[in-house]
Amino acid sequence: MQIPEFTVPSALAHIARRLPATPPAWVLVQGLNQLVRRGVLPADMSLLAGHTFEVEVRDAGLTLRFAADARGFTTAGSGSADLRFSANLADFMRMMLREEDPDTLFFNRKLVIEGDTELGLVVKNLLDSVDWSSTPLARFMAA
Amino acid sequence: MARLPELVCPAGSLPALKAAVDNGADTVYFGLKNETNARNFAGLNFDDSTARMGIRYAHERGRKVLMAINTYAQGHDISRWQRAVDEAADLGVDAVILADLGLMDYACRRHPSLRLHLSVQGSATNYEAINLARDLFGVRRAVLPRVLTLDQVKHVIDHTDVEIEVFGFGSLCVMVEGRCLLSSYATGESPNTHGVCSPAKHVRWEHGKQHLNARLGGILIDQYGRDEPAGYPTLCKGRFEVNGVTDYALEEPTSLNVIEMLPDILAIGVAAIKVEGRQRSPAYVAQVTRTLREALDAAGREHLRFSVKPAWQQALSKVAEGQQQTLGAYSRPWK
Numbered sequence: 001m002q003i004p005e006f007t008v009p010s011a012l013a014h015i016a017r018r019l020p021a022t023p024p025a026w027v028l029v030q031g032l033n034q035l036v037r038r039g040v041l042p043a044d045m046s047l048l049a050g051h052t053f054e055v056e057v058r059d060a061g062l063t064l065r066f067a068a069d070a071r072g073f074t075t076a077g078s079g080s081a082d083l084r085f086s087a088n089l090a091d092f093m094r095m096m097l098r099e100e101d102p103d104t105l106f107f108n109r110k111l112v113i114e115g116d117t118e119l120g121l122v123v124k125n126l127l128d129s130v131d132w133s134s135t136p137l138a139r140f141m142a143a
Numbered sequence: 144m145a146r147l148p149e150l151v152c153p154a155g156s157l158p159a160l161k162a163a164v165d166n167g168a169d170t171v172y173f174g175l176k177n178e179t180n181a182r183n184f185a186g187l188n189f190d191d192s193t194a195r196m197g198i199r200y201a202h203e204r205g206r207k208v209l210m211a212i213n214t215y216a217q218g219h220d221i222s223r224w225q226r227a228v229d230e231a232a233d234l235g236v237d238a239v240i241l242a243d244l245g246l247m248d249y250a251c252r253r254h255p256s257l258r259l260h261l262s263v264q265g266s267a268t269n270y271e272a273i274n275l276a277r278d279l280f281g282v283r284r285a286v287l288p289r290v291l292t293l294d295q296v297k298h299v300i301d302h303t304d305v306e307i308e309v310f311g312f313g314s315l316c317v318m319v320e321g322r323c324l325l326s327s328y329a330t331g332e333s334p335n336t337h338g339v340c341s342p343a344k345h346v347r348w349e350h351g352k353q354h355l356n357a358r359l360g361g362i363l364i365d366q367y368g369r370d371e372p373a374g375y376p377t378l379c380k381g382r383f384e385v386n387g388v389t390d391y392a393l394e395e396p397t398s399l400n401v402i403e404m405l406p407d408i409l410a411i412g413v414a415a416i417k418v419e420g421r422q423r424s425p426a427y428v429a430q431v432t433r434t435l436r437e438a439l440d441a442a443g444r445e446h447l448r449f450s451v452k453p454a455w456q457q458a459l460s461k462v463a464e465g466q467q468q469t470l471g472a473y474s475r476p477w478k
Contacts (some may be wrong), residue, residue, distance in 0.1 A: 045184065078454055098158075101427035104462050107373050117404035118185050120342035125186030128424045129156040139153075143162040 003094045013061035014032075025064040025075045028055075033072040040135055045070050047122050055080035059088040083119045086112040096127070098143040144450040147443045148408065149415040151209070151308065152432045155187045155422055160197040164206050167436030168192045169421075170474035171201055172209040172240060174421065177305045179227040181264060182421040183338030194234055209262045211421075214261035214338045215243045225249050232257050240286070241265070242321060242335075247280040260308070261285040264335065266321030268295075270302035277305050282424040284308055286417060288320040288398060292475045297411040306414035309359065311401045312431055313419020314464040315338070315471060317379035325378040341377045343356075357381070363402075374464050402435070404473060405442035427462050434458045457459030 008016075016126040035041035048068035055064045087095070091110045094100035097111075102124050105111035113120045132141045152168035154160035163171045174180025176188040189313065190199060192460040194210075201208045210231040216224035224246050231239045232254040239257060241247050242264035250257055267273050271468040284306035287296060291433070300307050308457045317323060324342075327333040330345040340358055349356040355367040357376045364381030367373050374380050374396030383392045401408060401416070418431055434455045460468055 005277065027436065036257065041210060044186075073197065095426075098162075098426040098429070100429075101424040101462055103423055103464075108366075108368050109355075109373060114348060117346040119350065121184055121343045122186040124424070125156065126186065129186070131158050131161075133158075133161070143158070143166075143425040 003019055003090050003097065005025075006060040006063055006090050006091050008061075010015060010113040011060075014061060017061035021063055021065070024062060029066050029073045029075050032066075034104060035130075036072055039127065040130060040132075045072070048119075051082040051116070051119055052076045052079070053123070054076050055091050055092075056084065056086040058086055059090075059093060081115060083115040083123065084113070085120075085123075086114070086116055102127075129139055148353055148413045149222075149308075149351050150311075150435055150439055152415040152416050152428060152431070153418055153421040154189075154197065154428065155420075156425065157189070157193045157197050157200075158425040159336045159421075159428045162425040163432050164201050164204055166429050166432035168206060168432050170209060170210050170415070171197075171239070172421070173197065174211045174213075175227055176452055177223065177227075178217075178336075178338040179214055179224050179333045180339075181213050181338050183209075183214075184422055185343060187422060191230070191234075194292045198234055198236065202235075209238045209240055209260065210234070210236045211240045211262065212246065212441075213240050213242045213264045214247055215264075215335045217336060221245070221350050225253075228257070228312055229253065231271075238284070240317075242284060244280075247276065247282065250342040251280045254353050255281075260387040261305075262321075263310070270299045273299065273303050273305050277303070284414060286310075289315065290320075290472050292403065292450070293407055293411070296413070296473070300447070307412075308415035308417055309401075309413050310399055310460060310471075311408075311409065311416035311418060311435060314375065315394070315397050316377060317397050318472070329362050329364075329378055331360075341375065346376045366369070372465065395467070397467045397469050398463035398465060398466040399471045400436050400456075400457075400463070401470060401473060402459070403451050405438060405472060406446060409446075410444055411447075413450075420462055423462075430458055430462055 036043050049070045052067045065076040067074050087110055091105055095102055132138050149169040152163035152172045154163055154171045154173045160171050174182055176190055191334045198208045205245060212227045223322045228250045238260050240260045240262045242262040259282045261267055261276050261281055261282045265287055267285055268288055273285045286308040289310050324333050328341045330342055332342050345360045347358040354362060357365040359376050365377055379393045380386050382389055386391050420427055437454050
């Protein structure tokens with residue numbers, strides 16, 4: 001599977017911007033916690049605990065905020081995050097499916113990382129260390 | 144024509160190791176989660192369990208695994224480096240990549256059957272140094288620093304029976320390998336001492352309206368315009384004002400890429416070609432390994448008829464740091 005060049009239509013983004021961001025953030029948090037519980041996401045929570053994160057899907061007008069504590073992830077309210085990732089949906093998908101290397105996207109200025117640089121590295125390396133081969137998602141992965 | 148050189152690929156995580164093996168690496172190299180290796184980045188590298196899984200995965204497929212213990216043992220706790228060597232022996236890696244002479248001495252006394260490679264960080268650029276490491280510690284392979292021309296590499300190979308490994312692809316830095324302290328100037332930490340160049344905790348990216356500022360230890364080292372490609376925030380690749388001109392003072396962000404001289408590299412008898420990038424993701428490892436495997440096999444088949452496929456260069460330039468690729472020191476026509 002190869003992600004084609006696309007951006008989310010601005011009309012859709014316009015609608016998404018007006019919807020509350022909590023439901024998608026909640027889904028993300030549930031998913032992350034599930035992955036941690038199943039041992040798929042080898043997260044060392046001590047490195048993440050006490051920090052808030054923000055993921056902005058630029059073209060979709062979606063901003064997801066969540067936080068980490070010693071036990072797992074929770075949704076977070078507004079306010080400045082310790083670490084912020086921002087990119088278009090297609091680039092996030094390429095990164096998640098390992099079609100593109102995050103460093104490449106960063107060099108090309110398609111991925112914006114703001115805030116605590118070391119925390120950003122922890123998160124990047126955490127995503128890279130997930131062994132998807134043990135999950136049903138394996139067949140979608142490029143590497 | 145002799146055997147093809149081994150293709151040696153980086154692994155910063157278990158998925159990266161599997162990506163290297165699945166895409167045609169003959170050998171993978173990795174490090175532990177501490178300052179005993181030169182990619183001591185938060186969240187990167189292997190613990191005992193992932194190392195065992197990775198080694199099993201590679202060995203089951205007939206590939207080799209090397210462990211990098213390529214920083215210099217620091218006086219406050221030498222035992223940490225010695226334990227890393229013990230762990231490598233216990234894990235059953237095919238060789239360890241060492242830079243520190245004291246550690247080589249420890250390894251060859253304590254684990255006589257453990258194969259030793261001299262790291263690029265050992266900074267041995269001539270055959271006398273390499274042969275001395277062989278005579279003293281039984282070193283079987285040396286990784287050459289990226290400062291020699293192809294003729295100079297050949298000269299080394301002609302005067303030693305130690306296997307010679309050269310870099311084939313990856314980010315270039317100022318290349319004073321094993322001796323560079325630039326990172327310490329700004330952060331107090333550098334590869335040889337702490338296993339990391341420009342540690343992330345000292346890096347600050349500032350997003351302004353017009354510019355992206357890169358700061359290392361508070362020092363402004365570069366300022367990128369809108370959509371201008373960025374690079375790793377190291378001092379050697381920063382732009383500084385010198386004599387009224389602001390530009391790259393030491394080194395431009397660029398990547399080494401030797402594909403076009405593969406037939407020459409094969410002809411002089413290089414034993415292994417190394418890919419840089421344990422800090423990169425499995426996506427990078429997969430793309431670079433696949434490309435170099437194809438190119439290396441083609442060079443082995445076609446010899447002088449070998450021609451570079453544009454698709455290879457395209458794939459490599461996409462993941463390269465900086466907008467340019469170079470043959471680096473290998474090609475110095477003016478010499």
